[in-house]
Amino acid sequence: MAKKIESTAVDTNKIDAKIPAGPLAEKWSNYKAHQKLVNPANKRRLDIIVVGTGLAGASAAASLAELGFNVLNFCIQDSPRRAHSIAAQGGINAAKNYQNDGDSVYRLFYDTIKGGDYRAREANVYRLAEVSNSIIDQCVAQGVPFAREYGGLLDNRSFGGAQVSRTFYAKGQTGQQLLLGAYSALSRQVGKGAVKLYSRYEMLDVVVVEGRARGIIARNLVTGKTEKFFAHAVVVGSGGYGNAFFLSTNAMTSNASAAIQMYKKGAYFANPAYAQIHPTCVPVHGEFQSKLTLMSESLRNDGRIWTPKKKEDAEAIRAGKKKATDLKEDERDYYLERRYPAFGNLVPRDVASRAAKERCDAGFGVGNTGLAVYLDFSSSIERLGEDTIRARYGNLFQMYEKIVDENPYKTPMMIYPAIHYTMGGVWVDYELQTSIKGLFCIGEANFSDHGANRLGASALMQGLADGYFVLPYTIQNYLADQIQVPRMSTDLPEFTEAEKAVHAKIEKIMKIQGDRSVDSLHRELGLIMWDFVGMGRNKEGLELALEKIKAVRKAFWTKVYVPGVSADVNVELEKALRVADFIEIGELMARDALMREESCGGHFREEYQTPEGEALRNDEEFSFASCWKFKGEGEEPELLKEALDYEFIHRQQRNYKA
Amino acid sequence: MEKSINITLKVWRQAGPKAKGEFVTYKMDNVSTDSSFLEMLDVLNETLVKQRKEPIVFDHDCREGICGMCSLYINGHPHGLDGETTTCQLHMRRFKDGETITVEPWRSAAFPVIKDLMVDRGAFDKIIQAGGYVSVNTGGVPDGNAIPISKVYADEAMDAASCIGCGACAAACKNGSAMLFVAAKVSQLALLPQGKVEAAHRAKVMVAKMDELGFGNCTNTGACEAECPKAISISHIARLNREFLSAKFKD
Numbered sequence: 001m002a003k004k005i006e007s008t009a010v011d012t013n014k015i016d017a018k019i020p021a022g023p024l025a026e027k028w029s030n031y032k033a034h035q036k037l038v039n040p041a042n043k044r045r046l047d048i049i050v051v052g053t054g055l056a057g058a059s060a061a062a063s064l065a066e067l068g069f070n071v072l073n074f075c076i077q078d079s080p081r082r083a084h085s086i087a088a089q090g091g092i093n094a095a096k097n098y099q100n101d102g103d104s105v106y107r108l109f110y111d112t113i114k115g116g117d118y119r120a121r122e123a124n125v126y127r128l129a130e131v132s133n134s135i136i137d138q139c140v141a142q143g144v145p146f147a148r149e150y151g152g153l154l155d156n157r158s159f160g161g162a163q164v165s166r167t168f169y170a171k172g173q174t175g176q177q178l179l180l181g182a183y184s185a186l187s188r189q190v191g192k193g194a195v196k197l198y199s200r201y202e203m204l205d206v207v208v209v210e211g212r213a214r215g216i217i218a219r220n221l222v223t224g225k226t227e228k229f230f231a232h233a234v235v236v237g238s239g240g241y242g243n244a245f246f247l248s249t250n251a252m253t254s255n256a257s258a259a260i261q262m263y264k265k266g267a268y269f270a271n272p273a274y275a276q277i278h279p280t281c282v283p284v285h286g287e288f289q290s291k292l293t294l295m296s297e298s299l300r301n302d303g304r305i306w307t308p309k310k311k312e313d314a315e316a317i318r319a320g321k322k323k324a325t326d327l328k329e330d331e332r333d334y335y336l337e338r339r340y341p342a343f344g345n346l347v348p349r350d351v352a353s354r355a356a357k358e359r360c361d362a363g364f365g366v367g368n369t370g371l372a373v374y375l376d377f378s379s380s381i382e383r384l385g386e387d388t389i390r391a392r393y394g395n396l397f398q399m400y401e402k403i404v405d406e407n408p409y410k411t412p413m414m415i416y417p418a419i420h421y422t423m424g425g426v427w428v429d430y431e432l433q434t435s436i437k438g439l440f441c442i443g444e445a446n447f448s449d450h451g452a453n454r455l456g457a458s459a460l461m462q463g464l465a466d467g468y469f470v471l472p473y474t475i476q477n478y479l480a481d482q483i484q485v486p487r488m489s490t491d492l493p494e495f496t497e498a499e500k501a502v503h504a505k506i507e508k509i510m511k512i513q514g515d516r517s518v519d520s521l522h523r524e525l526g527l528i529m530w531d532f533v534g535m536g537r538n539k540e541g542l543e544l545a546l547e548k549i550k551a552v553r554k555a556f557w558t559k560v561y562v563p564g565v566s567a568d569v570n571v572e573l574e575k576a577l578r579v580a581d582f583i584e585i586g587e588l589m590a591r592d593a594l595m596r597e598e599s600c601g602g603h604f605r606e607e608y609q610t611p612e613g614e615a616l617r618n619d620e621e622f623s624f625a626s627c628w629k630f631k632g633e634g635e636e637p638e639l640l641k642e643a644l645d646y647e648f649i650h651r652q653q654r655n656y657k658a
Numbered sequence: 659m660e661k662s663i664n665i666t667l668k669v670w671r672q673a674g675p676k677a678k679g680e681f682v683t684y685k686m687d688n689v690s691t692d693s694s695f696l697e698m699l700d701v702l703n704e705t706l707v708k709q710r711k712e713p714i715v716f717d718h719d720c721r722e723g724i725c726g727m728c729s730l731y732i733n734g735h736p737h738g739l740d741g742e743t744t745t746c747q748l749h750m751r752r753f754k755d756g757e758t759i760t761v762e763p764w765r766s767a768a769f770p771v772i773k774d775l776m777v778d779r780g781a782f783d784k785i786i787q788a789g790g791y792v793s794v795n796t797g798g799v800p801d802g803n804a805i806p807i808s809k810v811y812a813d814e815a816m817d818a819a820s821c822i823g824c825g826a827c828a829a830a831c832k833n834g835s836a837m838l839f840v841a842a843k844v845s846q847l848a849l850l851p852q853g854k855v856e857a858a859h860r861a862k863v864m865v866a867k868m869d870e871l872g873f874g875n876c877t878n879t880g881a882c883e884a885e886c887p888k889a890i891s892i893s894h895i896a897r898l899n900r901e902f903l904s905a906k907f908k909d
Contacts (some may be wrong), residue, residue: 063796078717079783081823082725098803134797141799143792143846143853145816152806170816176724177819184791191787199780222772251719285692288701291721399723402747405692468796517707519700564712568674569773571715572707 015268015627015642018429019123024648025105028127031430032473036480043068046479047487049216049231051203051258053080053186055179055460056443057237059467062185065194067472069479072229073186074198074218076253081183084239084251085463088175089296091157091167092460094132099156103164105129110649112458115161115348116423116451117601117617118651119274119625121644123430124448131469132461136168138468142181146170160297160348161455172296172395178460182467201227202574203258204502206234206265206439209494213439217495217502221574224567226502228490232482233438233475236262237467240422240444242275244582244589245534246526248419249281249294253574259426259445260581263588267434268627268640270447271424272585273592276454276602277535278420279352282403283372292418293403295375295396297456300345300352302380302389303413307364307373309333314364324366324374324412335359339613348654350453350535350602350615353417357535360416367414376412417535421459423450423602424592427627427642431474432466435627438482440475442466447625452601506566509576514559518575521560525552525579525586533590538606542594549587556583588628588637595639598622619651662688663755667702669714670762672771679771681760691751695738696721696728698750715774723747723887726822729829730775731762736826736885744824744887764829768836768872779825781871782839788867789860790843792853811849818846820888827882827890833874838882840864841898842890848901858908861901 020027038046046069050061053075061073075083097103108129113120136154140146146168147155156165170177189195200221207215213234219226241256242248263269280295308314309331316322336355337344347355356373359365366372381389386409390397397408404414425447432440432448443463450458489495532545556579564570599608599615600622608616624641631637664687672679689698696718703713719727723744730745732738738748753759761775769777819842827838844861847853853860876895883892 059796066795077719077725077727078779079726079823081783082719082727084720084725086725087720087722096802136802137799138794138796140802140805141792141794141852143815143850145812145819145846145850146802147816148807148809148812150809152808153803170819173724173820176822177816180819184786185794185796187783187787188791188793190783191789197783199783251725252721253719286690288690288693288697288704290694290697290700293722399747402743402749403694405749405751472796517704519704561707561710563707563710569715569776572713 015640016429017121017642018431019121020430024122024126027123028130035473035477038476038479038483040068042483044070046070046482047072047231048233048235048475049074049229050235050237051216052083052237052239052443052445053183054083054085054237054239054443055175055182055463056467057083058179058182058186059464060235060237060442060471061195062182062189063468063472064475065189071189071195072198072231073195074201074203076200076202076221078199080186080197080199081180083179084254085179085460086176087251088460089172089294090159090298091169091174091457092135092178092464093159093166093455093457094136094168094461095129095166096133096136098154099165101164103166107164108132108166111162112449112455113451113649114654115453115455117453117615117654118451118619118646118649119271119600119644120449120451121625122646122648127470128449128462128465131465134469135461135464139178139181142184144170144177144181159456160346167457175460178464182464203236203238203261204577205261205498207495207498208265208436209488209492212437214488215490215495217499222569224565224570226499228495228499230488230490230495232485233440233479235440235442235471235475236426236445237441237443237463238445240425241582241585242419242422244525244586245419245529246522247284247289247292249278249292252291255578255581256585257578257581260584262426262434262436262439262441263628264630265436266630267436267439267441268427268629269425269588270427270625270627270642271452271592272588272628273596273603274423274452274601275419275589276349276421276423277353277417279349279356279417280375280415281418282400283367283414283416284369293399294418294420295400295413295415297349299375299393299396302384302392303345303375303377304334304379305336305345305352305356305373305375306332306334307359307366311363314366314370317366318368318370320368333364348453350604354535354604356417372414372416374412375415377408378412381409419534421454423447423452423454427625431477432471433474433478438478440471442471452603506573506577509560509573509580510562510566512558512560512562514561516555516559516561518560518562518572518579521552521556522575522579522582524555525549525583528552529586529589533586533593536604536606537593539594542590545590546587546594549583549590553583556580591637592626592628595626596622615654617653661691663691663750663753663757665689665753665756666758668758668760669775671714671774674773675770689750691749693750694721694746695730695732695748695750696746715776717776718746721746724822726824729764729777729824729826731764731829733760736764736829737824737887742887742889744822764825766825766828766834768828768834769825779823781873782823782825782836784871785836785840785864785867786843789856789863792847793856805851807850815846815849818842818849818890818894821890822888824887826885826887828873830881830885831874832879832881833877835876835882836868836873837876837895837898838886838890838892840868841894844901845894845897848897857901858905861898862905865902
């Protein structure tokens with residue numbers, strides 16, 4: 001596998017985020033006023049590849065086609081409507097201030113920066129807040145059925161990390177409705193012939209010609225054959241890498257492969273250690289479980305979290321000899337209320353997750369695995385009545401009952417944290433361009449807006465901001481210089497060599513014919529990630545993880561077994577290719593977590609905490625985005641740092657006790 | 659508490675679109691009743707891989723009942739017998755010890771089999787591409803609150819918009835009609851002022867595309883509504899028919 005990698009990075013020594021000059025509130029307006037544009041006649045001559053059809057990919061593909069570019073859009077599922085953005089439940093933030101409760105662009109910006117534990121880029125986040133309002137208008141115009149008040153105006157709900165109600169929602173299916181809105185806009189352009197859609201295709205490499213991204217190699221998942229595609233620019237919106245943990249709330253095909261291919265071609269990978277572990281998920285029930293299901297964080301408004309006070313009770317519950325309802329009030333430990341009297345059950349996601357893990361590790365966990373805590377609605381039901389609770393959370397209670405077969409109105413829910421979202425991703429500058437010219441990255445796949453922790457209802461906002469309102473501008477600043485570039489033949493050596501390398505990788509995997517199934521290796525990797533690169537990390541554990549991941553890599557490349565042939569539908573081969581890349585991202589996460597000797601947001605290093613067990617940032621030494629540069633197979637990547645200079649905001653320690 | 663059951667599966671295996679398919683019988687012991695139907699198939703596939711055989715191909719993705727990727731005809735019903743449930747949310751506790759379970763792909767002329775239980779539902783995308791949208795470009799739209807929308811209509815539009823595009827309606831229909839799928843989209847947009855402008859045209863072009871793609875006619879059997887995992891009401895078909903007739907009168 002030791003292939004020589006040519007460096008294609010724009011800058012090898014210095015990270016330039018290309019932040020426009022001027023006051024924070026004027027940067028984006030100034031950028032738009034002075035950027036280069038492409039005239040309509042030239043747009044027709046330019047091709048753009050968009051990989052992914054989630055909120056970011058679909059909105060970008062549709063918007064670029066509306067402008068007049070030729071768009072080639074790829075998705076892994078059978079239809080663009082199935083991208084995993086569809087599973088988002090709660091809502092989407094915007095600074096409309098419809099509630100007259102004091103919201104503003106600045107406040108949304110400030111909450112997002114603070115929520116990210118001061119590890120995001122100020123200019124990007126301000127722009128995100130600025131375009132948030134246009135997203136709501138756009139979705140309404142598309143026919144997205146947002147919740148409304150009786151007077152006919154849009155309704156809002158509250159979410160974590162904010163003192164205002166700025167979250168727009170469509171029942172508990174906001175992601176679905178926003179995605180279907182973007183999908184309808186995309187479908188309109190497909191119908192017009194402006195977008196050529198490739199469903200059941202998976203990107204396996206990016207093609208770089210003379211330092212610029214000029215196409216991709218993709219595998220047709222039905223024929224099993226690879227195909228070469230040219231474009232003047234390539235945009236990747238392929239989502240996050242949470243499935244490195246095997247069990248996550250991500251969809252089964254969610255993967256990190258596109259991101260890893262970009263990284264191996266020279267795009268920096270930024271902040272891989274920043275992953276969000278969501279506290280309220282349905283716990284693992286058995287060794288054959290395939291994925292985890294999220295229960296909306298809104299449940300913590302009315303649910304109280306507890307474990308038994310006595311270990312004997314926890315043991316009896318695990319053995320099935322006692323039930324949760326057998327325990328009296330004074331036999332229960334409401335540990336969040338005990339540890340965080342001011343915020344109680346409503347502490348942020350990272351804090352709640354770590355506290356649950358601490359209780360279970362100490363032997364107080366419930367459920368038959370001992371890896372669960374109770375989320376109890378009995379006191380709310382007593383106070384408000386069952387009907388009120390049903391009106392608020394009915395659909396979630398029903399979903400829980402289907403999975404667990406217990407009635408949460410009668411007996412407490414069992415929950416446990418699970419990996420949910422990854423804030424890290426491919427490094428991009430202000431224009432959403434990676435360190436490879438002509439290669440752009442949008443949505444969860446990039447690293448730019450959430451810092452070390454993402455607030456609820458902000459993922460949908462970022463995906464659509466990138467696709468509808470940022471990329472369609474910034475990509476023109478690049479393409480304006482490309483109008484003289486004719487369409488290239490995919491028979492160029494750069495294309496054929498990239499395809500050959502993909503073939504070689506596939507054939508290598510097919511030929512191993514070992515005795516380990518792909519899933520067994522993925523599960524092994526997932527356990528390492530969860531145990532050592534999960535909620536609580538420390539130097540010793542991370543060093544051990546790096547060793548163990550190396551062993552998994554070795555096992556994969558010598559023992560994996562993939563049945564069938566490569567030129568056919570071959571699900572095991574698809575999974576094998578993805579697991580090979582999860583191993584790479586897993587290693588990168590551990591490496592980044594080991595390097596970052598501080599705790600911030602979703603990254604908690606046990607050595608760096610306050611006496612009360614809170615995350616302890618080190619702004620002096622770690623106020624930077626870590627950008628990892630690939631140096632070749634088997635080589636250690638190089639660390640580059642993008643300094644995060646806070647010009648407009650004063651950094652503070654987050655506090656939830658008082 | 660976790661229990662386990664022994665089951666016999668009769669699974670449709672078909673090597674490719676043109677290959678002759680057949681049922682293959684698999685016996686499975688100690689299936690956890692806490693596992694989902696697809697997790698049960700994962701376990702079977704893991705066993706097949708261990709025996710160096712090709713695993714069963716089936717579509718799935720989110721496993722939360724929202725993406726619409728999973729399918730499967732289970733004991734003669736799309737997504738199985740448990741009401742308002744997708745296959746990924748169907749759990750093995752709904753089956754009896756010793757039961758024989760028949761698993762087939764969607765059977766519909768417009769959804770050809772790709773391999774085993776995986777079918778091509780691209781026809782649904784083509785119907786949406788024909789007109790299942792509001793013709794607005796990005797930018798230049800009015801403020802979200804510029805047009806008040808009655809909560810009643812907004813909620814009804816939301817119910818119609820809950821369609822996950824899984825294809826159970828067409829698979830359940832003896833005529834192979836996609837009327838519920840088309841009606842859900844036409845109805846959602848016709849209920850909202852944003853979509854009203856093009857409502858009649860939309861109904862006309864979407865129905866024409868549906869006919870062209872080989873879906874059958876609607877004879878109001880109601881099987882689609884009964885099998886829909888999202889309980890989309892056939893009252894939306896009545897609204898589609900109204901819009902369709904109004905378009906025809908205008909012609």
